[in-house]
Amino acid sequence: MAIFVDSSTKVIYQGLTGSQGSFYGKRNADYGTKVVAGTHPKKAGTDVDGVPIYASVAEAVEATGATASCIFIPAPGVKDAVLEAAEGGVEFIVCITEGVPAHDEAWFYNKLERDHPDVQLLGPNCPGIISPGKCNIGITAGEIAKDPSPSGPNVGIVSRSGTLTYQALYELKLQDIGVSTCVGIGGDPVPGTSFIDCLGQFEADDETQAIMMIGEIGGSAEEEAADFIKTSVSKPVVSYVAGVTAPPGKKMGHAGAIVSGGKGTADAKREALEAAGVQVGSNPTEAGELMVGVVKNV
Amino acid sequence: MDLLEYQGKQFFAQYGIPVSDGEPCTTVDEAVAIADRLGYPVVVKAQVHTGGRGKAGGVKLANDTDEAREHASNILGLDIKGHVVETIWIEVASDIAEEYYASFTLDRSAKKHLGMLSAEGGVEIEAVAEENPDAISKIWIDPVDGLTEQAAREWVEAAELNPDANDGAVEILRKLYTAYTEGDADLCEINPLILTPEKRVHALDAKVTLDGSSTFRHPEYADYDSTQVRDEREEEAHAKGLQYVGLDGYVGVIANGAGLAMSTVDIVNQVGGNPANFLDIGGGANAEVMAGALETINHDPKVKSIFINIFGGITKGDEVANGIVEALGRVDIDAPIVIRLDGTNATEGREILAEHESESLISKATMVEAAETVVALAKERGAK
Numbered sequence: 001m002a003i004f005v006d007s008s009t010k011v012i013y014q015g016l017t018g019s020q021g022s023f024y025g026k027r028n029a030d031y032g033t034k035v036v037a038g039t040h041p042k043k044a045g046t047d048v049d050g051v052p053i054y055a056s057v058a059e060a061v062e063a064t065g066a067t068a069s070c071i072f073i074p075a076p077g078v079k080d081a082v083l084e085a086a087e088g089g090v091e092f093i094v095c096i097t098e099g100v101p102a103h104d105e106a107w108f109y110n111k112l113e114r115d116h117p118d119v120q121l122l123g124p125n126c127p128g129i130i131s132p133g134k135c136n137i138g139i140t141a142g143e144i145a146k147d148p149s150p151s152g153p154n155v156g157i158v159s160r161s162g163t164l165t166y167q168a169l170y171e172l173k174l175q176d177i178g179v180s181t182c183v184g185i186g187g188d189p190v191p192g193t194s195f196i197d198c199l200g201q202f203e204a205d206d207e208t209q210a211i212m213m214i215g216e217i218g219g220s221a222e223e224e225a226a227d228f229i230k231t232s233v234s235k236p237v238v239s240y241v242a243g244v245t246a247p248p249g250k251k252m253g254h255a256g257a258i259v260s261g262g263k264g265t266a267d268a269k270r271e272a273l274e275a276a277g278v279q280v281g282s283n284p285t286e287a288g289e290l291m292v293g294v295v296k297n298v
Numbered sequence: 299m300d301l302l303e304y305q306g307k308q309f310f311a312q313y314g315i316p317v318s319d320g321e322p323c324t325t326v327d328e329a330v331a332i333a334d335r336l337g338y339p340v341v342v343k344a345q346v347h348t349g350g351r352g353k354a355g356g357v358k359l360a361n362d363t364d365e366a367r368e369h370a371s372n373i374l375g376l377d378i379k380g381h382v383v384e385t386i387w388i389e390v391a392s393d394i395a396e397e398y399y400a401s402f403t404l405d406r407s408a409k410k411h412l413g414m415l416s417a418e419g420g421v422e423i424e425a426v427a428e429e430n431p432d433a434i435s436k437i438w439i440d441p442v443d444g445l446t447e448q449a450a451r452e453w454v455e456a457a458e459l460n461p462d463a464n465d466g467a468v469e470i471l472r473k474l475y476t477a478y479t480e481g482d483a484d485l486c487e488i489n490p491l492i493l494t495p496e497k498r499v500h501a502l503d504a505k506v507t508l509d510g511s512s513t514f515r516h517p518e519y520a521d522y523d524s525t526q527v528r529d530e531r532e533e534e535a536h537a538k539g540l541q542y543v544g545l546d547g548y549v550g551v552i553a554n555g556a557g558l559a560m561s562t563v564d565i566v567n568q569v570g571g572n573p574a575n576f577l578d579i580g581g582g583a584n585a586e587v588m589a590g591a592l593e594t595i596n597h598d599p600k601v602k603s604i605f606i607n608i609f610g611g612i613t614k615g616d617e618v619a620n621g622i623v624e625a626l627g628r629v630d631i632d633a634p635i636v637i638r639l640d641g642t643n644a645t646e647g648r649e650i651l652a653e654h655e656s657e658s659l660i661s662k663a664t665m666v667e668a669a670e671t672v673v674a675l676a677k678e679r680g681a682k
Binding site for chain 1: 404406407409410411440441442479482484509511512514515553554555556557558560561563564565567568573576609610611640641642664665666
């Protein structure tokens with residue numbers, strides 16, 4: 001089954017005419033993703049590698065029946081682009097762009113929740129989503145993900161960090177473990193999709209037998225996920241939290257990854273997850289090994 | 299971006315929030331001239347990016363020219379928790395009847411803006427939050443709606459300030475919310491927000507953190523760049539556009555991606571070592587960026603060995619390996635380097651590195667092996 005996206009998902013690329021958009025749009029299409037349209041207000045009627053460009057998301061949806069959109073628009077235009085996608089009629093929006101102001105993120109998160117509650121936003125500042133063998137939207141290198149096996153067991157991955165997502169995909173591939181869907185939710189202060197959204201979907205997904213969750217210092221998303229796992233997730237979960245030894249008050253790269261006082265530390269997150277029955281690795285490799293053990297027993 | 303108090307007050311003043319008249323300066327003579335012009339009494343305040351200024355002797359009341367000179371000369375150059383005072387702010391002293399606390403920040407769990415107001419201001423608000431959480435009146439604001447006058451009034455009334463302060467507080471808090479949202483701030487805090495004996499409400503301090511991602515619509519924020527706290531290493535990395543955070547140890551760390559870089563710092567610690575830095579070179583890892591990263595690390599005298607941890611995704615392992623080799627040709631590195639290269643085309647990448655391997659360039663297949671090797675090398679070279 002996979003979650004959020006599968007082989008039937010048709011995707012519009014907002015920003016397909018730009019350098020990033022055309023590069024990754026082509027890569028995603030080569031992977032097998034149904035890249036059906038791009039948008040640009042002034043380039044309607046043209047095409048990028050044979051993919052037609054429409055003036056707006058609404059027009060692209062009408063012409064192609066697309067249900068998802070991927071945003072490669074520079075940060076200043078992201079607020080409008082997200083709203084355009086939601087109003088244009090797609091159900092799933094993937095925003096890759098980094099450097100979006102937190103106030104814009106908070107605004108469109110609440111705007112979508114109020115006016116477009118059925119629209120799921122992933123990102124901003126995320127690597128995207130891949131359902132291996134079916135659909136790859138974003139910047140993940142498809143070749144490091146192993147297709148799910150029909151007989152299982154397969155793992156669903158959800159992660160706040162880009163390269164650690166790739167690392168997780170790769171560790172599982174080396175162990176010959178298939179992946180149902182891998183979701184990079186991004187490390188920004190207001191991610192459109194949370195750990196909990198993904199955990200709930202993986203719990204309901206027939207193709208997913210175990211879940212790998214990769215967290216990071218800062219915020220309380222991992223602690224909230226731990227509470228949700230305790231009450232609502234029956235499938236085994238393995239986790240890794242980066243930033244165990246980060247000094248308090250230092251901001252490390254991701255806007256989200258900042259520790260203040262005793263809150264949001266990797267240790268606090270690890271404790272919360274372990275209390276919820278999650279096996280937590282001390283590094284990505286150890287988490288991969290733990291997952292091998294879990295999968296053997298599924 | 300953290301603003302100094304005077305920058306925060308100037309920022310507040312742009313949004314019509316009442317602050318004390320004052321001016322910043324960097325010399326004693328300027329300080330005296332400003333104080334004479336403002337009229338006594340004045341307050342001389344150290345401008346540093348840390349709390350606890352008062353206890354450290356960084357805030358003093360001056361009643362005349364002599365006192366202004368004395369305090370300015372004592373405070374300029376004062377070391378407050380490792381921050382040496384280079385700038386002081388001289389402002390007109392205020393009479394205080396009551397001290398409150400007010401702030402806006404983003405509540406990441408609720409995904410709403412959070413306003414906090416307390417009648418118990420002027421002290422460590424964290425202590426109030428811990429010991430008497432009911433003393434803080436909170437409001438969660440939907441960014442789409444903003445802060446209405448009615449919501450602000452109900453929030454202020456719930457805080458149980460002196461009733462004389464209510465009208466002024468509502469007005470200031472709505473302006474502060476505008477400053478917070480239009481100014482793209484991560485934090486706007488006033489502690490203390492004061493009520494004067496004349497029943498005026500007034501911001502006596504300003505703590506403002508601005509969102510570095512918002513500079514495309516606030517080009518003037520570039521001015522704050524020069525007053526950010528960075529050590530020499532961080533300054534060099536910042537100039538090169540690298541994501542660098544200085545740490546206290548001796549293993550230089552270079553990785554692609556913030557998560558992997560954090561993970562690398564973790565694993566160096568886990569095997570008994572001590573990282574000198576966090577450095578994320580981003581997804582690409584080309585020769586140009588790698589050379590810049592190596593130069594930055596090489597300038598850190600505490601670095602005894604270097605750990606390059608790269609995961610090839612779209613940028614393939616062989617391209618990364620070629621980038622590293624090219625970078626090593628450009629930069630003369632003193633410390634031995636351990637490289638862990640994994641991901642797409644890792645085998646091809648390792649073959650390229652193998653041709654250049656030596657005692658000072660070692661390739662290891664896993665993060666743990668690489669970490670153990672790099673820490674052992676650092677210790678052999680005298681790291682403690």
